[in-house]
Amino acid sequence: MAGVLRVGNDAGFGGAETMDPYDGNRTWPTINMVFDRLIGVDKDFSPIPELALSWSSNDDLTEWTLELREGVKFHDGSEFDADDVVYSINRMIDPEFDSPILAVLGVISSVTAVSKYEVSLSLSTGEADFPLLLADYRALMTPVDSQSTIGKNPIGTGPFKMETFDPAGTTVLLANEDYFFGQPKLSKIEIITFADSQSAAQALAGDQVDLLLAIDGKSSAMFGDEAKFTLQNIPSGDWNAIDFRVDQEPFSDARVRKALRIAADRQVIADTVLGVGGGVVACDTPVWSADPYRWDGDCAKDTEGAKALLAEAGYPNGIDIDIYTSDVEVHMVELVTAYKDQVKDAGIRVTIKMADASGFWDDVWMKESAFVDSWGQRPATQVLNEVYRSTASWNPTGQVDKDLDKMLDEARSTKDQAERAKKYAQIQERLFENSAIFLPYHKTLTRAMSSKVKGVEPIVIDAVRWEKISVS
Structure with a gap:
């Protein structure tokens, strides 16, 4: 030893x-x-x-x-x-x-x-x-x-x-x-x-x-000397998101929430934030691509659809929102920067608010009206209950959806795996329609260490x- x-x-x-x-x-x-x-x-x-x-x-x-x-x-x-x-x-x-x-x-x-x-x-x-x-x-x-x-x-x-x-x-x-x-x-x-x-x-x-557990994949060049460093690229269920608190305006309106989520090209965001090949697009589902319960939906950018939803919700001239972020973890600043650029043509005007890294999770997360988030990989039954169940203490948006809670209970108690998979897919479809979380990708992790x-x-x-x- x-x-x-x-x-x-x-x-x-x-x-x-x-x-x-x-x-x-x-x-x-x-x-x-x-x-x-x-x-x-x-x-x-x-x-x-x-x-x-x-x-x-x-x-x-x-x-x-x-x-x-x-x-x-x-x-x-x-x-x-x-x-x-x-x-x-x-x-x-x-x-x-x-x-x-x-x-x-x-x-x-x-x-x-x-x-x-x-x-x-x-x-x-x-x-x-x-x-x-x-x-x-x-x-x-x-x-x-x-x-x-x-x-x-x-x-x-x-x-x-x-x-x-x-x-x-x-x-x-x-x-x-x-x-x-x-x-x-x-x-x-x-x-x-x-x-x-x-x-x-x-x-x-x-x-x-x-050893660094995770670095920005675009920074890998810093550690390109194979005699000194080892890099690992690991497909994972880790994800970043932008969360919108439903107990604060204008995010209580489901039309606004959906507009904010369909106004962005997720592939462009993933490539910009993580580097080309650095992640897999997600349609607002936290269930990653290697999980047997993953729902592979379609979530292409829909600028006109986003504009129509905003107009219907009372914002015909677009909307101004603040989003808080921090460099406490890699990709959190890059995500909101890329998102701001993606949604501007839908009339969504984002002001980026930088928060101090030392207290981000205590002072900003789940407290401000909109903020960047970061989660590690979890199996479907865990992450769906931990993030989206109405009573979960780490439900970052404060969203209460009793019908979703019932769907979660039915899925987890279904013994047949094929039937269980169908029910989890229906849950993820509901999230895409109603969620207050913009979740654009799952990461390929880059880990860096001394050789x-x-x-x-x-x-x-x-x-x-x-x-x-x-x-x-």
């Missing part, structure tokens, strides 16, 4: 970061280095064992049983067992705590320890893809009664344990030599915070960090095995 990995990270929560994985200000991906899930995903995004060795359900998909791995220790030496699972899941689904993951796992009505290494979960409705929901990057297992200390002094079962937590500077993790999947190849990981994505890229170029770094598979970061990474 040797080597130190330096990972660049952003400062998007303005110092409010916490290691509590269920908190909205959770520190990602650090939480996934310290904690483990019950179920993980492989490179094909299929569920695989982590702390749970196996799982099964009843016929109507409302009762699930998980068999747990024995002999796993937390970093303080205490044993992981079913009581920790019950405690962790009860925190996730506690309506008073209102964790963002409640929108994902709120389908759980109760969790019971059947024995020391077996748990039973009862769901309020059938969920055919429940194992994938438990593979959420925040569905991590924490020790019983750890809520008061976990934010700054986390104790997990993961491959690395906390030495120093400094979200505004450098967080230091040490290898967990007793990790159940095997001793990590690294002795230490340092997570170094940067004010913006450009500063992080310059740090990698200057050998101040070893000294080995063992980082070209897969989404939630599936990366940190214990297998080394630095020569």
